[in-house]
Amino acid sequence: EVQLLESGGGSAQPGGSLRLSCAASGFSFSIYAMSWVRQAPGKGLEWVSVISPSGDNTKYADSVKGRFTISRDNSKNTLYLLMNSLRADDTAVYYCAKQSGSEYNFSAFDKWGQGTMVTVSS
Amino acid sequence: SYVLTQPPSLSVAPGETARINCGGNNIGVKSVHWHQQKSGQAPVVVISYDSDRPSGIPERFSGSNSGNEATLTISRVEAGDEADYYCQVWDSGSDHWVFGGGTKLTVL
Numbered sequence: 001e002v003q004l005l006e007s008g009g010g011s012a013q014p015g016g017s018l019r020l021s022c023a024a025s026g027f028s029f030s031i032y033a034m035s036w037v038r039q040a041p042g043k044g045l046e047w048v049s050v051i052s053p054s055g056d057n058t059k060y061a062d063s064v065k066g067r068f069t070i071s072r073d074n075s076k077n078t079l080y081l082l083m084n085s086l087r088a089d090d091t092a093v094y095y096c097a098k099q100s101g102s103e104y105n106f107s108a109f110d111k112w113g114q115g116t117m118v119t120v121s122s
Numbered sequence: 123s124y125v126l127t128q129p130p131s132l133s134v135a136p137g138e139t140a141r142i143n144c145g146g147n148n149i150g151v152k153s154v155h156w157h158q159q160k161s162g163q164a165p166v167v168v169i170s171y172d173s174d175r176p177s178g179i180p181e182r183f184s185g186s187n188s189g190n191e192a193t194l195t196i197s198r199v200e201a202g203d204e205a206d207y208y209c210q211v212w213d214s215g216s217d218h219w220v221f222g223g224g225t226k227l228t229v230l
Contacts, residue, residue: 037221047220050219108171
């Protein structure tokens with residue numbers, strides 16, 4: 001069974017940092033593109049970042065570019081999101097999502113994690 | 123950047139058909155994916171690549187895409203279909219995944 005388990009969420013002050021993790025199991029992690037998507041309280045889904053299977057290709061939403069870094073460790077079946085210079089509007093539930101293929105710019109999302117909450121407040 | 127436009131809400135009676143639209147400039151040339159999110163839960167994909175239904179998704183869910191509009195159709199709507207529905211595409215112009223604003227489906 002495909003499982004995605006996010007962790008690392010919590011509270012941070014503006015300007016602070018957090019690192020989210022997404023532990024994957026039940027599939028060959030190293031051959032699939034992966035994404036992060038967030039959802040602010042009461043709002044819709046917002047794509048954050050995507051990474052290719054090898055990690056060589058990454059893309060970011062304009063709202064996080066230069067502050068967030070997506071990465072993966074295929075030996076540990078884990079996806080990461082390093083979030084720096086956090087702002088109040090980064091407050092959201094962060095979901096990791098598995099894509100159905102290796103093409104980060106085409107493959108459909110076929111599995112979502114349960115999400116981890118990030119709260120940025122002074 | 124590419125914009126996907128969805129109606130904020132839609133109400134249908136049980137047993138009726140719900141059609142949720144997703145508008146975008148020439149969206150018919152893109153692959154559209156649809157996600158269902160029930161209250162307090164993570165999203166679940168219900169339609170991929172315009173009209174493919176993942177295993178476990180009822181046949182009542184179908185999708186189409188042409189011109190400037192994609193549509194998610196839910197036939198014989200049930201109370202359990204009440205959820206927020208989001209369309210999604212890849213925008214090659216910006217190299218971004220894009221979600222629509224979501225449609226809240228209420229079953230009367």
